[in-house]
Amino acid sequence: MDTKTDLMSHHISQQFNTELEELRNNLLSMGGQVEKQVSDAIDALINADSEGAISVCEKDTDINSMELTIDEECSRILARRQPAASDLRLVLACTKASTDLERIGDEAAKIARFAISLTEQGEAPKGYIEARHIGNHVRQMVQDALNAFARFDADLALAVAKEDKSVDREYKSATRELVTYMMEDPRSITRVLNIMWVLRSLERIGDHARNIAEYVIYLVKGKDVRHIGIKRIQAEVFDK
């Protein structure tokens, strides 16, 4: 069940092949745009670039439309082609993954809005290094999750799912430091809170990347691995 050739099997109907290929391409192209939104939002925050931030907010509607288009394609394929086995898993993985990508887009837009608040209220005294670091980390997770989707690479997907724990640790440690800072300098609370919400959004992006990675494992391995934990995924699906 593991190889790309099996997963993009050739159907008697050339049209059906094209439709599945198009669906996958649309998901990956949505993913590419979402990834760019995340990195643009982080850049806007770090560089106090409110124009850049506004542009991220504006582009969120494109992401939303892409989600609708993908879901429409999915229902059309389900209704007309009645896919089974790995084709059905591909369609279901696309409809689930598009929701997570849309939510990542929402979080990027939230980060951009906090970046705008911070340029208006003056920069936060702390938290940018952490935001950049966790930001790069989750952006990489999104990219890897999409690459795993593109290549039907379950091992890469497993690596993404594992990364989520380390993002959670980074997030917790950064939050703890920010709380200590706020206690020492209460006048900074509003600005530091803005950065805390940014970190929170980044942590959520990590969760969504992990979700997408889990759909890739479902797609390639045929087993739903949500909620079972990394150890059981390794043991039950990867024989590790």
Next chain:
Amino acid sequence: MDTKTDLMSHHISQQFNTELEELRNNLLSMGGQVEKQVSDAIDALINADSEGAISVCEKDTDINSMELTIDEECSRILARRQPAASDLRLVLACTKASTDLERIGDEAAKIARFAISLTEQGEAPKGYIEARHIGNHVRQMVQDALNAFARFDADLALAVAKEDKSVDREYKSATRELVTYMMEDPRSITRVLNIMWVLRSLERIGDHARNIAEYVIYLVKGKDVRHIGIKRIQAEVFDK
């Protein structure tokens, strides 16, 4: 397309009818449990009841399993029955709604964890009234969204979608007050932040209830109304 009789149309295969009915019942029963988790988590917070909070955390795994079961049923129906039109919409709405219900369950578990922290660190000096108020509000939204699903009631679903804006307003105003409080009493920051995260989770629950309401409108009216805003939903789908 509007009536329940049309939506639960009788199929030549009695077995297919039973399967669709079972899927719907499972979703509603998952919804009932999730709603209880939300209200138990709020109660545990308000009453500083850490045992109650621990029980909410433990029950989250049941919610997770229910999501997997529903998605498994959905793929089985898609593969074997090749549903079309309103049957297909029902299956797709169930698979999407189960994800939102599972996330509501996650937020309830988060609230319970903050309730535990608060019993350990001592109560927060502020924010409980707001948590109870917004908590009741979003719990009612979840209940109404599920009732709308049970009765294929698009009008009730529209009302739920509208409520989300007012939850957002309540959340913003409560957060503002808490920030002011933290500045006045920096020693309370850690505890007040716990309550702020609770409010944040409640606000997210409102978003998920709105999502479910939108799937009900899609199911009943046949139009995907995500991302288009209440005014356009009313004009384009309800002729209001």
